Amino acid sequence: MYQLNEKIQLAQRIVRGNYLNINKEKIFIETSSIYRFTNENITAYFHHLQNKKTILSVIGSGNQILNSLLAGTRHFDCFDISIFPEFYLFLQLASVIALSKEEYLTYYLSDDKNLLFHEDFYEKIRKNLPIPYQKFWDSLYSFDDGIDIYESMLFRHDFYKKEEVIENNPFLQNKNYETLKQILKIEPISIKTNVCNITKTPYLQKEYNLVNLSNILFYYFNDYKSYKNFFETNFKLYPNGEIIHYFYNLSNNKIEQFKKILFPNGTVENIKHNKLLIYKK
Numbered sequence: 001m002y003q004l005n006e007k008i009q010l011a012q013r014i015v016r017g018n019y020l021n022i023n024k025e026k027i028f029i030e031t032s033s034i035y036r037f038t039n040e041n042i043t044a045y046f047h048h049l050q051n052k053k054t055i056l057s058v059i060g061s062g063n064q065i066l067n068s069l070l071a072g073t074r075h076f077d078c079f080d081i082s083i084f085p086e087f088y089l090f091l092q093l094a095s096v097i098a099l100s101k102e103e104y105l106t107y108y109l110s111d112d113k114n115l116l117f118h119e120d121f122y123e124k125i126r127k128n129l130p131i132p133y134q135k136f137w138d139s140l141y142s143f144d145d146g147i148d149i150y151e152s153m154l155f156r157h158d159f160y161k162k163e164e165v166i167e168n169n170p171f172l173q174n175k176n177y178e179t180l181k182q183i184l185k186i187e188p189i190s191i192k193t194n195v196c197n198i199t200k201t202p203y204l205q206k207e208y209n210l211v212n213l214s215n216i217l218f219y220y221f222n223d224y225k226s227y228k229n230f231f232e233t234n235f236k237l238y239p240n241g242e243i244i245h246y247f248y249n250l251s252n253n254k255i256e257q258f259k260k261i262l263f264p265n266g267t268v269e270n271i272k273h274n275k276l277l278i279y280k281k
Contacts, residue, residue: 001195002030004132007083008139015144015152022153030195032082033156035061036108037165040214040246042067044271046170048244048278049073052209056201059193062089063169064212066096069189070171070180073210076191077203084154086193087136094128095121097184101177109162117146204234211235211243224261231262237281247275 002010010031013019021031038061042049049055049064049071057064059080068076080086095104099121107121122141126134140149151157166172171180183189194202198216217227235243247255255268255275263279 002083004135007087008136011084011087011136011140011154012143014154015140015149017152020153028081028197030081030083032084033153034082034084034088035156036158037061037160038063038168038214039158039248040064041168041271041274043168043170043173045244045246045269045276046071048242048276049210049212052242054208054238055210055212056203056206056208057210057212058198058214058216059085059089060214061085062092064214065089065191066092066171066180067169068210068212069183070176074187074189076189077194077201077206077208078191079194079196079198079201079203081195081197083195086195087133089191089193090129090133091125091137093184094125094133096171096177096181097128098124101172104177105162105166105172109160109165111162113147113151117150119146122146199230205236207236207238207241209238209241211237211241213243213245215246215248217245217247224258228262231279239281241281243279245277246271247277249273250275 010019014021014031019031021029021033023029042063046067049068052068052071052073054075055068055073056077057068059065059078062085065076065078078086078089095107099107103121106115107117110116119141122137126138129137170176196202198213217224231243237243255277259266259268259277263277266277266279269276269278
């Protein structure tokens with residue numbers, strides 16, 4: 001297990017190009033790059049996030065958690081195989097507190113690359129970071145410009161259109177950003193994080209109102225029958241609790257095959273070219 005200083009040193013080396021955080025044999029490793037934003041259309045399944053008291057969720061870009069906060073959840077257990085996403089999650093939470101929506105979008109999505117991750121915005125943000133996360137980002141900003149951090153291999157280099165990011169994320173729509181800001185400022189929130197894959201998370205056997213597994217089903221199981229055995233043994237839900245999986249570019253026939261194997265009594269929702277598979281207790 002990496003200690004904070006080791007995580008900082010690895011991040012610094014990655015930003016400067018002195019450490020290769022890619023493994024040709026594995027899609028995800030402990031030093032994998034951070035997703036800047038989700039590719040999921042969370043707006044389309046936002047109703048599944050609402051009125052869920054406790055959630056188990058992959059961290060990923062952190063967008064699932066920000067939107068779940070908006071939807072009413074205050075208790076999160078989170079995991080990710082990479083050591084870096086939790087630092088980005090808390091950076092985003094602090095950003096919502098410190099920045100206006102316009103500043104937030106400029107900091108993370110400006111068309112002017114000189115404004116991306118700009119130090120002036122970070123000075124506002126850092127005051128709202130818990131100490132370990134403040135130390136992590138301070139250590140990067142002390143030696144590198146914001147744009148160099150943002151364009152380094154610490155982050156994935158996917159292309160995001162501002163309009164699509166807003167469309168996918170309810171917390172960036174209308175007055176929801178201000179609502180989320182007030183939630184983060186005033187309400188008690190518990191977010192526990194762990195670096196591990198889904199099979200090793202310490203949160204197994206706990207009960208949840210929602211388990212949001214994004215699309216990780218593709219990466220951790222050789223076949224869906226083995227996953228079915230895993231989830232039936234390990235995932236616990238409160239009455240009316242749900243497990244949701246997001247699938248990209250999957251045909252109706254293929255998703256029905258998965259549903260038949262995994263959750264014969266589950267439901268499928270179409271999200272443009274994508275699918276949401278839902279198991280409900």
